[in-house]
Amino acid sequence: MSNDIRTLDAATLAHLQSWVGKIETLSDDITAAPVRALSATLDRDDALPVPGTALAPLWHWLYFLPLHRQSEIGPDGHAKRGGFLPPVPLPRRMWAGGRLQWRPENPLVVGDAVKRISRIESVTHKAGRTGDLLFVLVKHEVHNAQGLALTEEHDIVYRAIEQAPTLGTGVSSPPPEGALASRGGPVPPPVAAGQGAAWQREVTPDAVLLFRYSALTFNGHRIHYDRPYVTEVEGYPGLIVHGPLIATLLVDLVRRHAPGASIQSFNFKALRPTFDLHPFRLNGQPSADGKGVKLWAQDHEGWLTMQGSAEFS
Structure with missing residues (x-):
């Protein structure tokens, strides 16, 4: 696949949109x-899990892992395109x-036999300033007995x-269109984070943390653990922290400050x-009614x- 592909013709777009409605069903076991x-x-001091221990929110990402054969992996560490995703x-x-x-x-x-039914809900095209974008929405439903x-x-x-590598785009932590420009190009202003959150935690995303999370989620994408590759081939300034890891740490912030809360949605x-x-900071601000947290x-x-945002049941 050439890295200079920037636009999708009508025939290619129609072919990709034919994936809408495609379904994949996987089975797994929630093991300890x-x-x-x-x-x-995550540097937690949890009790050892036993059969019946509830899985923390987002920890289902430890299961239904992408078990592609080694011969199916591309040069970036991802599986080659095709299959369930367009x-x-x-x-x-x-x-x-x-x-x-x-x-x-x-x-x-822990102990559940689980099934995940995934469906391609939509494939949407948009023309961006630096080329086309394609948005794929996947809906997963996870069932137990x-x-x-x-x-x-x-x-x-x-x-x-x-034309030059971007300074920070990856499978797990993307900016929106135009959030980062190529080297030498204009960089739109970022958004300042809110200050004074009631809950705060600083995290140092060292290479060991990123490697361990990659290993746990069987994520072979080299931008998360291969520094020569990410800096010399992809052109990024450092290893990219997984978006799902940051999301998991945000939910973990809730668990640390409101251990009795039951998260219903996130x-x-x-x-x-x-x-x-550099270290980064997690922030949480509970709502006035105590029913959720930003x-x-x-x-x-x-x-x-x-x-x-998270809402409590």
């Missing part, structure tokens, strides 16, 4: 080992955000690459990438990198 490992990775020829694939809804009466627990436990909408954005959107070069992450310069 990944729960123990993520607890250690084979979009645009070179940048980005995890832009998501919306999740849990059923408190039916939590996922008692029925539906979790619904998740996952936003994926594919975009063209500028929405998040990635705005700017976070690199491993959440956001900021980089070392105070720019907003991810925003979200």
Whole structure:
């Protein structure tokens, strides 16, 4: 796949949109080992999980992993295009955000045999200043023996690459269109993060943290752990912190400050990438009625990198 692809012709777009309605069904088991490992990775002092231990919100990302054969992996560490997701020829694939809804009466627990039914809900085209963008919306439904436990909408954005590598776009932590320009190009002003949050935590995203999270989620994308590749080939200033890891840390902030709260829904959107070069800050501001919390992450310069919200049951 050439890195200079910038536009999609009508025939290619029609072919990609034929993926709408495609369904994939996967099965897995909620085992204890990944729960123990993520607890250690997030520096938590949790009790050892046993059968029946409830899975923390977003920790279902430890399961239904992308188990592609080694021969199916491309040079960037991702699986080659095609399969369940449409084979979009645009070179940048980005995890832009998501919306999740849990059923408190039916939590996922260690020991569950689970099934995830995924459906391509939409494939939407947009012409951007630096080339085309394609938005793919995937809806996941996770079931256990008692029925539906979790619904998740996952936003994926594919975009063209500028003539010079961008300074911070990746599958797991994308900016919106135009948020970062190529080297030497104009950079639109970032958004300042809110200050004075009631809940705050500083995180140092070192290479070990990123490697461990990549390993736990079987994420082979080299931008998260291969410094020579990410700086010399992709042209980024450092390793890119996984968007799902930042989202998980935002929810973990809620668990640390409101351990008795039961999260029923969580929405998040990635705005700017976070690199491993500096610590970043997690922020949470509970609502006045105590029914939810506004959440956001900021980089070392105070720019907003991810925003979200959680509602309690």
